[in-house]
Amino acid sequence: METGSRNKTCEPIPWHRKNRRRGRRPHASGQPAQGNDLAAQIAETARKAVLDLFGPRLIPENPFLLEIKVTVHPGPVWRAEAELPVEQQIRAAVRETVARAEAYQYGRLYCYRCESSHCSHSVPPKPSCVFAGYAPTGLPRWEELPQVLLELRHPDVERLYSPRGRHFLTVFLDPEYLKHRQLDVFGRQSKTYDILGQIVFGFLDLVPPGTTPTKTERVAITLQAVESRRLDGSPRLDVNVLARFADGSLVLDSLSDGPAVNRRIFGAILEARQRIAALAPKSSNPRKSLPHDTCLRAQEILQRAARTLEHLGRQAARRTSHAEDRPRERRPTSKALQDALAASEEKVLSDVYRQTIVVLGPRNRVHVFSHQGRHVTSLVLDAESVQNRLKRQRWQPMEPEEVRRFRSRAAAHGSEREGDLSAGQEATRA
Known part of the structure; x- marks a missing residue:
C-alpha cells in the first residue's frame, strides 16, 4: 500500500498544474x-x-x-x-x-485660468516685467515696471531713465491691489496660491549666466510672500522670487556675484526668506489654515525688506558703480598680462559661470580674460572670496595644454595693444 501510494504521488505533474500551484500562469x-x-x-x-x-x-x-x-x-x-x-x-x-502637481513652484506664479504653475502665463515674458495682479479670469498680468509705477502714481518714475549712475525704485503692493479684478470663481478667495504681500523693484543691470561681465540686461524683480497648499491640503509659507533673464534663466544667483549694491540686495532677499520661513508651521495639518497673525507678520517682514531696498536704491543714486567698488577692488589692470604669463598652471582657472579665464596673481590680484586671451577686467579679492569660488567649483583647474594656448593668445593681444599705444604716441609727437 505504501509503495502504490508513493508511486501515485510521484507521477509527473503537467506544466500548467505546476504553475497554478505556484501562483504562476x-x-x-x-x-x-x-x-x-x-x-x-x-x-x-x-x-x-x-x-x-x-x-x-x-x-x-x-x-x-x-x-x-x-x-x-x-x-x-x-x-x-x-x-x-x-x-x-x-x-x-x-x-x-x-x-x-503642487501649486507653489519656485520662480513661477500660479495661473488660476490654466490651474497650473507650468503654463506660459506663470513667468514674466520679459526681464523688465513684474507681476501686476490677476485678471478677472485668474490670468496673471505682467506689466513693464515703469507702467506699474505710473499706475501707482510713484513720484520718481523718471529716475529709472536717468543717464547718471545706477537707479532703482521699490514699491510694496498690498494683496488687495493684486486681486481686486479677480473673480471669486477664478480663485480670488483661494488658498491654492494666496499672495500675502508683494514687492516690485528695479531696474538692475545684471550679467546673465555664461556671458561676459560687459554684457548686462536690465531686470525688474517681483518678490512675494505666499501661502499655498501641499497636495495633502496642509499649509505652507514661502517667499517666491519672480525674475528671469531673456534666455529664461533665474536672476537671483547673479545678484550674489555683482557689485556691492547687488550683494546687499541679495542679502536683503535672503534675510526676508529666512525670517518668513521661520514662521512656517512645524507640522502638517490639512484641516487648518495659517493663523491670521502669522500672515500679518509675513507681510510686515516683506514691508521691512521693501524699506531696506528703498534705502539701497537711494544709496545707489548717490554714487556710481565705479565709486562704490574702487575702494574695495583697487583694480590692478596694469599687471594683468605680466601676472598671466608668470602665474603657475594651478593659478590659471576656468570660470564655468561666466565662461571666462581667471588668473590669480600676487597680492590678491585677480585678472579676468576671455578665452581668446583678451583682458576683460582686474580686481583685488580677499582670500575668503577666492576660496569661496573654488569651494563652489565656480573656478576650476584647466588642462596644461589649455593654459599654454591661453598664454599665447594673451601675449599676442598684449603685443597688439602695445603696438597700438606706440603708434599713437608717435603720431602725437609728429
Missing part, C-alpha cells in the same frame, strides 16, 4: 513572462516610492511617464550599468511627478 513559450515581471517590478517600486516619500494620501490619480536610463554592455556575460541606480531614478521620477 503558463507562458506560450513554456518560459515565464520576463517582460511582464520586469514591468510589474517597476510599478511596484514606484508604488513603494510614493508611499515612502508622500504617504497614501498623495498617490497620483493619472498615469505618468517614468523613464529609466541604463547602458547595456554586450559580451560573454551581458551587463547593464546606470549612472544613477534604477531605484533612485524611479524615486526621482515619482518625486518630480508629485511636486509638479
Whole structure:
C-alpha cells in the first residue's frame, strides 16, 4: 500500500498544474513572462516610492511617464550599468511627478485660468516685467515696471531713465491691489496660491549666466510672500522670487556675484526668506489654515525688506558703480598680462559661470580674460572670496595644454595693444 501510494504521488505533474500551484500562469513559450515581471517590478517600486516619500494620501490619480536610463554592455556575460541606480531614478521620477502637481513652484506664479504653475502665463515674458495682479479670469498680468509705477502714481518714475549712475525704485503692493479684478470663481478667495504681500523693484543691470561681465540686461524683480497648499491640503509659507533673464534663466544667483549694491540686495532677499520661513508651521495639518497673525507678520517682514531696498536704491543714486567698488577692488589692470604669463598652471582657472579665464596673481590680484586671451577686467579679492569660488567649483583647474594656448593668445593681444599705444604716441609727437 505504501509503495502504490508513493508511486501515485510521484507521477509527473503537467506544466500548467505546476504553475497554478505556484501562483504562476503558463507562458506560450513554456518560459515565464520576463517582460511582464520586469514591468510589474517597476510599478511596484514606484508604488513603494510614493508611499515612502508622500504617504497614501498623495498617490497620483493619472498615469505618468517614468523613464529609466541604463547602458547595456554586450559580451560573454551581458551587463547593464546606470549612472544613477534604477531605484533612485524611479524615486526621482515619482518625486518630480508629485511636486509638479503642487501649486507653489519656485520662480513661477500660479495661473488660476490654466490651474497650473507650468503654463506660459506663470513667468514674466520679459526681464523688465513684474507681476501686476490677476485678471478677472485668474490670468496673471505682467506689466513693464515703469507702467506699474505710473499706475501707482510713484513720484520718481523718471529716475529709472536717468543717464547718471545706477537707479532703482521699490514699491510694496498690498494683496488687495493684486486681486481686486479677480473673480471669486477664478480663485480670488483661494488658498491654492494666496499672495500675502508683494514687492516690485528695479531696474538692475545684471550679467546673465555664461556671458561676459560687459554684457548686462536690465531686470525688474517681483518678490512675494505666499501661502499655498501641499497636495495633502496642509499649509505652507514661502517667499517666491519672480525674475528671469531673456534666455529664461533665474536672476537671483547673479545678484550674489555683482557689485556691492547687488550683494546687499541679495542679502536683503535672503534675510526676508529666512525670517518668513521661520514662521512656517512645524507640522502638517490639512484641516487648518495659517493663523491670521502669522500672515500679518509675513507681510510686515516683506514691508521691512521693501524699506531696506528703498534705502539701497537711494544709496545707489548717490554714487556710481565705479565709486562704490574702487575702494574695495583697487583694480590692478596694469599687471594683468605680466601676472598671466608668470602665474603657475594651478593659478590659471576656468570660470564655468561666466565662461571666462581667471588668473590669480600676487597680492590678491585677480585678472579676468576671455578665452581668446583678451583682458576683460582686474580686481583685488580677499582670500575668503577666492576660496569661496573654488569651494563652489565656480573656478576650476584647466588642462596644461589649455593654459599654454591661453598664454599665447594673451601675449599676442598684449603685443597688439602695445603696438597700438606706440603708434599713437608717435603720431602725437609728429
